[in-house]
Each structure stands twice: as C-alpha cells, then as structure tokens.
Amino acid sequence: MAPELRFVLCGSVDDGKSTLIGRILSDCGQVFSDQMERVEEDSRRYGTRGGAADLALLVDGLRDEREQGITIDVAYRAFETPRRRFIAADAPGHEQYTRNMATGASTADLAVVLVDARKGILPQTARHTRIASMFGVRDVVLAVNKMDAAGWNREAFEAIVGAYRRLTDDAGLPEALAIPVSALSGDNVTRRSEAAPWYAGPTLLSHLETVDIRPTEADRPFRMPVQYVNRPGPDFRGYCGRVAAGAVSPGDRVLVMPSGVETRVESIVAWRGERERAERGDSVTLTLAPGVDVSRGDVVCDAENPLEVADRFRARILWMGDEPMGAGRRCLLKMHSREVGATVTRIRHGVDVSDGSARAAARLERNDLAVVDLATDRPVPFAPFDRCRGLGGFILIDRATGATVGAGTISFAPARAANLEWQEFDVTRDVRAELKRQRARCLWLTGLPASGKTTIANLLERRLVAAGRHTYVLDGDNVRHGLNRDLGFTATDRFENIRRVAEVARLMVDAGLIAIVSFISPFRSERRFARGLFEPGDFSEIFVDAPVEVCARRDPKGLYAKAARGEIRNFTGVDSPYELPARPDLRLDTEALSAEECVDLVMERLG
Amino acid sequence: MKQADPWLSSLESEAVEIVREGVAAAARPVMLYSAGKDSSVLLHLARKAFWPAPPPMPLLHVDTGWKFRDMIALRDRVAAEAGVELVVHTNREGLRAGITPFTHDSERYTEVMKTVALRQALDAGRHDAVFVGARRDEEKSRAKERVFSVRDRSHRWDPRAQRPELWNVYNTRLRAGESLRVSPLSNWTEADVWRYVAAERIPVAPLYLAAERPVVNRGGRWIMVDDERMPLRPGEAPQLRRVRFRTLGCYPLTAAVESDAETIDGVVAETLAAGRSEREGRLIDHDGEASMERKKREGYF
Numbered sequence: 001m002a003p004e005l006r007f008v009l010c011g012s013v014d015d016g017k018s019t020l021i022g023r024i025l026s027d028c029g030q031v032f033s034d035q036m037e038r039v040e041e042d043s044r045r046y047g048t049r050g051g052a053a054d055l056a057l058l059v060d061g062l063r064d065e066r067e068q069g070i071t072i073d074v075a076y077r078a079f080e081t082p083r084r085r086f087i088a089a090d091a092p093g094h095e096q097y098t099r100n101m102a103t104g105a106s107t108a109d110l111a112v113v114l115v116d117a118r119k120g121i122l123p124q125t126a127r128h129t130r131i132a133s134m135f136g137v138r139d140v141v142l143a144v145n146k147m148d149a150a151g152w153n154r155e156a157f158e159a160i161v162g163a164y165r166r167l168t169d170d171a172g173l174p175e176a177l178a179i180p181v182s183a184l185s186g187d188n189v190t191r192r193s194e195a196a197p198w199y200a201g202p203t204l205l206s207h208l209e210t211v212d213i214r215p216t217e218a219d220r221p222f223r224m225p226v227q228y229v230n231r232p233g234p235d236f237r238g239y240c241g242r243v244a245a246g247a248v249s250p251g252d253r254v255l256v257m258p259s260g261v262e263t264r265v266e267s268i269v270a271w272r273g274e275r276e277r278a279e280r281g282d283s284v285t286l287t288l289a290p291g292v293d294v295s296r297g298d299v300v301c302d303a304e305n306p307l308e309v310a311d312r313f314r315a316r317i318l319w320m321g322d323e324p325m326g327a328g329r330r331c332l333l334k335m336h337s338r339e340v341g342a343t344v345t346r347i348r349h350g351v352d353v354s355d356g357s358a359r360a361a362a363r364l365e366r367n368d369l370a371v372v373d374l375a376t377d378r379p380v381p382f383a384p385f386d387r388c389r390g391l392g393g394f395i396l397i398d399r400a401t402g403a404t405v406g407a408g409t410i411s412f413a414p415a416r417a418a419n420l421e422w423q424e425f426d427v428t429r430d431v432r433a434e435l436k437r438q439r440a441r442c443l444w445l446t447g448l449p450a451s452g453k454t455t456i457a458n459l460l461e462r463r464l465v466a467a468g469r470h471t472y473v474l475d476g477d478n479v480r481h482g483l484n485r486d487l488g489f490t491a492t493d494r495f496e497n498i499r500r501v502a503e504v505a506r507l508m509v510d511a512g513l514i515a516i517v518s519f520i521s522p523f524r525s526e527r528r529f530a531r532g533l534f535e536p537g538d539f540s541e542i543f544v545d546a547p548v549e550v551c552a553r554r555d556p557k558g559l560y561a562k563a564a565r566g567e568i569r570n571f572t573g574v575d576s577p578y579e580l581p582a583r584p585d586l587r588l589d590t591e592a593l594s595a596e597e598c599v600d601l602v603m604e605r606l607g
Numbered sequence: 608m609k610q611a612d613p614w615l616s617s618l619e620s621e622a623v624e625i626v627r628e629g630v631a632a633a634a635r636p637v638m639l640y641s642a643g644k645d646s647s648v649l650l651h652l653a654r655k656a657f658w659p660a661p662p663p664m665p666l667l668h669v670d671t672g673w674k675f676r677d678m679i680a681l682r683d684r685v686a687a688e689a690g691v692e693l694v695v696h697t698n699r700e701g702l703r704a705g706i707t708p709f710t711h712d713s714e715r716y717t718e719v720m721k722t723v724a725l726r727q728a729l730d731a732g733r734h735d736a737v738f739v740g741a742r743r744d745e746e747k748s749r750a751k752e753r754v755f756s757v758r759d760r761s762h763r764w765d766p767r768a769q770r771p772e773l774w775n776v777y778n779t780r781l782r783a784g785e786s787l788r789v790s791p792l793s794n795w796t797e798a799d800v801w802r803y804v805a806a807e808r809i810p811v812a813p814l815y816l817a818a819e820r821p822v823v824n825r826g827g828r829w830i831m832v833d834d835e836r837m838p839l840r841p842g843e844a845p846q847l848r849r850v851r852f853r854t855l856g857c858y859p860l861t862a863a864v865e866s867d868a869e870t871i872d873g874v875v876a877e878t879l880a881a882g883r884s885e886r887e888g889r890l891i892d893h894d895g896e897a898s899m900e901r902k903k904r905e906g907y908f
Contacts, residue, residue, distance in 0.1 A: 003614045032884035035747075062751055062766050063900055073769060075750045076743045078796045085614050087794055099771040103753075106773040135773065228627040232660030240656070242624045242775070271655045282616075283623035285658070296631055320771055334776055337631070393774045402757075402780035404770045 011114035013093030022055025221305035222246035225336035244390030297338030310413030321405030328434030385409035432512030447544030632779035633736030645740030760784030
C-alpha cells in the first residue's frame with residue numbers, strides 16, 4: 001500500500017464537499033486552534049449555520065468564496081493520520097468552475113463523490129464523475145451525504161447507489177464503494193454511525209486509510225521524458241527527468257525518441273553519488289553512452305519496448321477557453337516536456353456529460369467534452385493516457401494570451417499517422433475561418449438607394465479589419481464593372497445580378513471571410529434566395545432604413561433627381577418598389593443614428 | 608541516495624521536477640532566499656536538481672534590515688557553499704523615509720520594506736520565474752494557489768483568473784511583463800519540512816531550536832530582543848526564556864514559542880503535536896481578515 005493517498009472531493013454545489021473535508025481535518029486534529037478561532041469568527045460573519053462553526057470556511061480560502069458561500073477554486077490540504085498521509089483537493093461544484101475541478105482531479109488517485117441524499121444524482125455528479133475518470137482517477141467512493149436530514153433512510157440510499165452504478169459503468173470506473181454519511185455530524189465520516197445499523201461497511205476515513213491503489217505505470221516498460229539537459233561543462237552531460245513508467249538501471253539499453261537512436265544508460269547521477277536503480281516517480285539525472293543528441297522534450301525508453309511517435313492523434317478533450325472552439329483552431333500543445341504547434345483538425349463528436357453519449361458538435365463551448373482529431377507540427381513521443389498518465393495527458397495553450405484553453409488525453413494515433421499523410425485533413429470552412437480566428441459569415445445590407453449602405457459597409461469593414469478580422473465588401477461598384485459587366489437593368493438581369501453576388505458571398509464565407517454585401521436588393525424573394533445559400537446563422541439581413549423622402553433629399557449621386565425627371569427607368573423608390581424586410585436580423589435607423597452608431601450596433605451583434 | 612521515507616522521496620521528486628521545469632522554461636529565473644527553513648529546503652532541492660552543477664540561478668534576499676543576525680550569518684555561509692550568486696536588495700527609499708517596524712504599523716512596514724522592495728528587485732533583475740518556498744498548508748489562500756502561478760506586470764495575483772493546472776504538465780507561457788511564482792513545496796507541510804531537514808541534515812538557523820533567549824512579552828507573544836535597536840516600553844525588561852521560533856521573519860514581527868525542543872527530532876515531535884499554526888507567530892498575518900490574500904493581490908510573494 002502506498003504511504004500516501006491523493007484524493008479529490010467532487011460533486012454538485014451544496015452537496016457538502018468543503019464541510020466534509022473540514023470535518024475530516026477537524027476530527028483528525030489537523031486544525032490548529034488559532035485557525036478554528038478564525039473559522040468561528042468568519043462563521044459569525046458569513047456562516048450558514050446560524051453562528052455555529054461552519055467547517056467549510058476552513059477550506060474556502062478566498063475572500064470571494066467566503067462572501068458568496070461557494071467554492072470557486074480547488075483547495076489543497078495535506079494532512080496525516082497515524083496510518084497514512086493525504087493530500088485532499090476540495091473541488092468547486094459549480095459548472096462554470098469545471099476547469100478548476102479538473103485541475104483537482106488530475107493529480108488524484110481517488111475521487112470521493114458526494115451526493116445529497118435528498119437530491120440524488122445531479123447533472124454535476126455525472127459531469128464530475130466523467131471528468132474524474134477522464135483525467136486519471138482510478139477509484140471512486142460514493143459518499144451519500146446529509147443522511148441525517150434524510151432520516152437515514154436506507155431505500156433512498158440504495159436508490160442513489162443503484163443509479164450511480166450505471167454512471168461508473170459507462171465512465172469506465174470500477175464500482176464505487178458507497179457510504180451513507182453526514183459531514184455535518186461526522187457520522188460514518190470519522191466515526192461509525194449508530195443511526196444506520198443497516199450499514200456494515202467502513203467509515204470514509206478508515207477506507208481512505210486502507211484503500212490500495214497501485215499505479216499501473218510501475219509495471220510497464222521504462223519511460224522518462226527529458227525535462228532539462230544539464231551541461232555545466234565539457235565533461236558532463238546529464239539528462240534530467242522524472243521516471244514516468246517502469247524502472248531503469250545503469251547498463252540498460254535505451255532508445256531516445258522521437259529519433260529512435262539506441263544507446264545505453266551509463267549512470268544514474270544522484271546528489272553526491274550514484275544510484276543503482278530508479279523507478280516510476282523518481283526525479284533523476286541519467287548519463288548516456290556518448291554520441292547521442294538528446295534535447296528537452298525527448299523521451300528515453302526501454303530499447304525492447306519502443307514508445308510510439310506520431311503527429312496525429314485521436315484524443316478526448318475538455319475545452320476550457322472562454323471563447324468557443326471550432327475545427328481548425330491552432331494552439332500550442334504541451335505534453336510531458338514537449339511543446340509543439342497543434343491544430344484541432346476535426347471535432348468528431350461531443351460527449352454528453354449526463355449519459356456519455358455522442359452528440360454532433362460543430363463548436364465546443366467552455367466546459368464541453370469532446371472527441372477530436374489533432375495534428376501537431378512536429379512528431380511527439382507518446383503513450384495512450386490509460387497506459388501512462390505522464391505520456392498521454394496534454395494541455396492546449398492559446399498562443400496569443402498564454403492561457404490554458406483545453407486539456408486532453410490521447411486515446412491513440414490513427415494508423416496512417418506515422419507516414420505523415422495529410423490527405424485526411426479536411427480543409428473545411430471552419431478550418432479556414434479558425435485560421436483567421438473568426439467566424440465566417442455574410443452580412444447582407446439592404447435598403448433604398450442613398451439610404452447609407454455603402455457608408456456603413458465601408459465603415460464596418462474598417463472597424464472589423466482594425467479588430468483583426470478578414471473581410472471583403474461586395475457592392476454595385478466593384479461588381480458591375482467586372483463580374484456583372486454583361487448585365488443590364490431588366491428584371492431578369494437584376495435577379496441574375498443578385499444571384500451572382502450571393503454566390504460569390506457564399507464562396508467567400510466558405511473561404512473563411514466575413515463578406516459584407518451592400519446591395520439595394522429590393523425584393524424579398526431575392527433576399528430569401530440569398531439567405532437560402534448559407535448555413536443557418538451564417539447570414540444576417542441588415543436593413544439600412546431611411547424613408548424615401550430622406551434618401552431623395554440626400555441623393556449624393558443625383559440619381560433620384562434623374563429618375564424623377566424620367567432619365568432613369570426602374571429606379572427603386574421612384575418607379576420600382578422596395579419591399580420592406582418583414583423580419584430583418586437587424587434594422588439600422590439611419591435617420592436617428594449616425595453611421596458610426598449603426599456600425600456600433602452591428603459590431604455588438606457580432607460579439 | 609534515495610530517501611528512506613517513501614513519502615519524503617515522493618515529495619522530493621515532485622519538487623525537483625518543478626524546479627527543473629521552471630528553470631528550463633524561464634529566461635531569467637531567480638530563487639527567493641530568506642535563510643528560513645523553507646528557503647533552506649528549497650535551496651537544498653535546487654542543489655539536488657542540478658547536481659553536479661550548482662543551481663543555475665541567483666538567490667535573492669529582500670533584506671529589510673530587521674532580520675535576525677543569526678539568519679544573515681547563515682545566509683552568507685550557505686550561499687557561498689552552494690556556489691550560487693546572492694543578491695541582497697533593500698528598499699533604499701524606505702530606509703531613507705525611516706520606515707521601521709517600531710515607527711510604523713506592521714501593514715505599512717511590510718508594504719514598503721517587503722512588498723515594494725520585492726517588486727523593485729524583480730523588476731531590476733527582469734526575472735520571469737521566481738521560486739518561492741510557499742506551502743499550501745501555511746494559510747488558506749495559499750491552499751488555493753497553483754504551483755506555477757501567474758503574476759501580471761505589477762506582480763499582482765488574480766485568484767479568480769488562475770490557469771487550470773493539469774497533472775505535472777505546467778503551463779509556463781507568459782505575455783510580456785508577466786512572471787511566474789513557482790512553489791515547489793506546495794504540497795509539503797510544516798512537519799514534512801522538518802522531517803526533510805532531519806533526514807537530509809540541512810543546516811538551519813539555531814533560532815529554530817530551543818535555547819535561553821532574551822524576550823519580552825507583548826500581547827501574549829514572546830518577542831526576542833535581538834539587538835539594541837529594539838525600544839523597550841516603560842516597565843518592560845527582557846527576561847531569559849527557553850524559546851524557539853517556528854517561523855522566522857523580521858525579528859520584531861516574529862514571535863517565539865516556549866519550547867524544550869533542542870534538536871530537529873524534537874522539533875518534528877513538537878510540530879506533530881502542535882495545537883496552533885506556525886503563522887500565528889507572524890504578526891503581519893493578523894492585519895485584518897483575508898490579509899494574506901490581499902497582500903498577494905498587491906504583489907507580496
């Protein structure tokens with residue numbers, strides 16, 4: 001049995017996680033009296049127990065948390081009993097802080113999942129169980145809490161246990177030991193409850209003290225990612241790292257991945273001496289037989305069991321970025337000590353957190369789980385995460401902000417990845433748009449002549465370009481002189497004019513651009529036709545609204561005057577109708593608003 | 608040699624991994640070194656991490672001018688033995704302004720002589736990774752902090768915008784002006800530190816061990832009269848008591864506890880049996896509720 005246990009407390013908000021850890025710490029004599037005095041003081045101020053000590057305040061360490069009575073970020077508490085040492089991670093229950101919960105789960109061997117006996121399994125219970133499993137938790141304890149408030153009702157307990165079993169089954173976890181507890185009173189947490197004689201199992205603490213979870217990496221072939229090359233002078237070259245799997249001794253034959261060069265371990269350098277053996281979990285410095293080139297991010301592995309190397313992967317990810325992500329998203333991928341450029345080439349499907357089922361997903365919002373394909377710009381030595389945590393877990397980093405926007409686990413490398421084939425890479429509209437860090441769409445400005453479309457379109461384009469977007473304005477001037485030079489002003493030609501412009505806009509959206517169309521497009525049928533060419537949501541009809549009298553007064557090109565004199569025929573607003581948009585996506589009242597203000601409105605809608 | 612205690616071995620390997628990762632990623636790493644027990648353990652771990660080379664980063668000591676004499680002596684000796692550069696920085700403007708723990712309240716004094724001084728030193732050295740000996744068990748806002756914790760260009764911590772930190776895959780990317788506070792001892796407890804000091808025979812300041820020392824009792828706390836600069840209040844006379852320190856800061860702001868622990872093993876035993884936290888000896892932690900979190904938001908390490 002390992003001398004220590006790292007566990008994470010998870011479950012939905014208000015299920016009593018912070019209270020439970022506070023209870024364990026307090027009952028184990030791990031709370032200093034000055035800390036308890038502080039808790040009592042805080043309880044009078046923020047507590048939910050009518051002034052009695054609220055143990056959750058022992059771990060809710062941030063001011064915002066105490067004021068709001070919630071857990072925002074994961075808190076770590078190390079404590080020990082005579083039998084074992086522990087590091088507990090108290091994870092937040094709110095969905096918006098899922099990424100902090102994942103942080104807590106990733107270093108835990110075991111998850112204690114809390115459920116409120118009166119509420120049963122909630123969506124967050126399922127989400128946390130699934131995330132705990134995904135990020136490497138190997139065992140689960142189900143603590144059915146607030147049993148005192150539920151009258152220690154055995155049927156209620158067993159119903160929850162039955163429902164939870166289905167969850168662990170499809171999350172790929174072993175069956176959870178279930179314990180009826182009261183974190184508030186400590187029943188079955190640190191001492192046996194007399195209120196539930198029907199429960200014959202251990203208390204939560206005694207189970208945590210004795211549960212045996214052996215990392216499977218210990219028995220696997222040797223692997224050590226190189227973190228740092230120690231080269232103080234010409235006489236010494238050491239490769240520093242932490243053994244991720246297996247064990248190593250001087251004389252062992254090893255390969256350096258990704259190059260695959262074979263060499264031999266000369267020595268394991270230790271503080272003021274040498275070691276005969278290093279095993280999983282040890283931080284060491286190896287020296288290798290001369291003549292090999294090893295850098296940070298390489299992995300030294302057992303020569304008989306070479307590590308896989310690939311540049312394309314199938315992976316499960318949890319998206320953590322504030323901005324949604326679509327296929328084509330570029331970022332940095334960091335796995336062990338290797339940092340490479342990476343692209344999400346395809347979102348294969350989203351994963352429903354409540355039942356684990358696959359569902360279609362074109363984009364991932366924050367806290368979404370999904371199965372994706374990734375391509376890296378350099379090869380990465382790896383192992384599937386379920387075989388080796390240290391060589392199969394990665395984070396995704398935004399290049400511009402440095403933020404951690406995702407985390408994932410490698411499932412496998414598709415077979416053809418080894419020979420660098422890129423045909424499978426689907427270059428789609430989303431891929432092209434993501435490269436430009438934008439959402440491709442068509443903004444269709446319709447309105448009477450001289451209503452202000454061109455002014456607004458040009459101003460809008462300037463603003464979008466200033467914000468780093470990629471755009472193009474299509475209007476009568478740049479289309480009539482080339483693409484549509486052959487068209488006149490008959491009804492047929494005018495429709496053909498619109499058709500071509502709409503098709504070109506569609507191609508531009510497909511190329512990942514924001515296409516701004518500035519066309520009178522007076523007929524509803526034309527605008528409906530244009531809309532039909534686009535995916536729902538990609539087309540916005542923007543009505544540039546000004547009464548005809550106002551437009552005629554503006555008349556910058558003198559066209560209304562000409563039409564009124566009969567010099568132009570079929571002029572919209574004079575002798576040809578303008579069909580008002582019935583339900584435009586946005587209406588810009590150019591009489592009341594300046595062009596700048598109109599553009600503000602459009603920008604606001606684009607987000 | 609490998610640690611005999613498997614738990615210490617695991618903590619040591621984790622800390623060494625963190626130190627190496629921080630150094631590998633940083634352009635200008637630095638280690639804060641106060642000659643306290645946590646600093647001493649951190650320096651020892653850095654020496655192990657890069658052995659046979661010396662740690663490839665300087666030590667930085669923010670000297671308020673009010674450190675215990677014992678600690679200054681240990682600091683100079685240990686830095687020389689480790690073969691690392693020692694940078695000592697004092698906020699000169701603060702000195703000139705006559706800011707001392709006796710003339711100003713502890714909050715103001717800490718702000719000027721520690722927080723501002725630290726910012727000055729880090730800016731001057733353009734350090735992008737700063738190793739500190741902070742432990743999560745010290746204080747509950749520290750229990751919330753990441754191992755690699757990002758500070759903005761004014762060295763402020765934003766607890767609501769912490770990066771997720773998965774496994775041992777640490778995100779070391781920074782924007783211009785940002786820096787990292789790296790805490791290799793995050794998962795250590797006070798008892799772990801003492802067990803490790805004992806197991807590795809790490810030299811620590813004698814102040815950590817019980818001896819008869821001249822002290823005065825102020826508000827129920829034993830304050831040591833370390834030199835003649837300490838103004839005595841009317842009717843106050845130093846008395847000799849068997850005391851030791853659980854934590855060492857600036858001497859007028861750090862209280863001793865009565866103790867008979869004359870050896871490190873004795874300290875370990877006392878730590879395990881302790882009823883009160885070590886931070887209680889730090890007077891600055893009591894400057895109002897959430898004081899540590901606030902200091903860190905302002906750039907205290």
